[in-house]
Amino acid sequence: MLVGGKEMRSLWYEEGCLKLIDQRKLPAKLEIFEARAVEDVAYAIKEMVVRGAPAIGCAAAYGMAMADDVEKAAELLKSTRPTAHDLFYAVDYMLEKIGRGEDTLKAADEYVESIIEKCRKIGENGKKLIPKNARILTHCNAGALATVDYGTALAPIRMAKDKNIFVWVDETRPRLQGLLTAWELEQEGIEYAIIADNAAGYFMKNGNVDLVIVGADRIAANYDVANKIGTYEKAVVAKENDIPFYVAAPLSTFDESIEDGSKIKIEERNEEEVMSIYHWKPKKARNPAFDVTPAKYITAIITEEGIIEVNK
């Protein structure tokens, strides 16, 4: 991704140190967090210096490469964010490589490069779905920040930069990850406008949205998609207005063991996340972090291996 006009990744290893864009500070401030030991990496994951399942996995891979006691390091890293599937996958991947006596830093590098390569291919495949002058709606941040580079939903958008596109960015309450998307697009020089989540339907109905692209947290065997809260509403309204609704995700997001979306457990987070912008404390708030979009609203899923047409 471009940052200040230069190519940058959301994290990289340099001279015995894992460097991470501090996503707690973005977009207000670009600061680099330096992790010099596995404990620092665990802190960075736990405190959300790094966020987004693929990026968390990559950070953990370097954390393992930096560890002296690998069993202890594995346990520590796995305890940071219990629900991120990539985290467990990356730690186990590294344990296996270490068990085989392979070079740990090389193994971590390879892991990260494979993640980036998948995102690049998602971008290439997805780009074909974006017509010239397209006005695209996206929700949350499925960008380079969440995946080290390119992103999932943002990869096709990045690669379609030369098509004179425009992006509607849902602010994505309660955590406002839309701001990270806006920041990435601004760095990339892609035109956008941020909107309250309530306004997406207005622009869809008025013919101002040509397609929607979002990321995914988990995809069931029947192609029901769990993603950031609000995705379901956008998908229903998109279908109602005959607007194509695309999901961009690597094949590792597909969970064949889950029959359909109703079996996906939805995390409900602290109500403080909702209330933190209020100057008053309501008696009660509810804060589901994700929702499930049934496959019937999804036009296609863009993967690194090709496009899965869910509904023609």
Added chain:
Amino acid sequence: MLVGGKEMRSLWYEEGCLKLIDQRKLPAKLEIFEARAVEDVAYAIKEMVVRGAPAIGCAAAYGMAMADDVEKAAELLKSTRPTAHDLFYAVDYMLEKIGRGEDTLKAADEYVESIIEKCRKIGENGKKLIPKNARILTHCNAGALATVDYGTALAPIRMAKDKNIFVWVDETRPRLQGLLTAWELEQEGIEYAIIADNAAGYFMKNGNVDLVIVGADRIAANYDVANKIGTYEKAVVAKENDIPFYVAAPLSTFDESIEDGSKIKIEERNEEEVMSIYHWKPKKARNPAFDVTPAKYITAIITEEGIIEVNK
């Protein structure tokens, strides 16, 4: 409405002074704003001490009653919020009464009582649509604060208090008027939870919403309804989930001169309203304040004269 356990209105006239609950301070703080001259009333309307079209009209009626030079007062009041239809209606109503030599304070009192009576009747009519143990979703604040007493969407909810109801309150970005609704419900002792607007669809799909009630800013001849931004999305998702979607509004909100919703002009407000909670300034934000919900998504409209079944 109940405030601190006692009956209160959002504004009232007392000893030569118009007193208004200062809605700029709510819900963090309950403060009374005192308007002793028509200039103070104009200030209160312009600066949103009082908000909600019916309440604005009532404040303006008292403003006219307090004026020495009525022509000048009418001009001043009409210049405060150019789009609020009730404001113009109330000022013209008072000019006519004054022209006939009637008692101005009595005329203003009558105007306000007629508004309150309409809301009370909307409550009585709407209450019949609310089953026992109903879980109701509402959007924005169509409450007593906006209408002097009872509210429009909140009137049936208030009157169904004895039915063991629960209310899902959309926070209603960007201006977060859902907080005013939460405050009213808390004062009334009605159970509620506030949610990010993104979460409404999640609760609808999971069977946690039995009906939706919202207010209206303008209703076209074909029953298309203009209301706070986001209403359209909620209506589409409600219909998709077979959840009744009710609009509560006095007959004065019906604009027979407007054929359908596409002819309703939508106000786009300052992008600062969206960005004020951010710690970073995006290059561009868009901020439509209202949207139009086509009649096909509306189950019925609750008025003071009865219930209009739009779709059976």
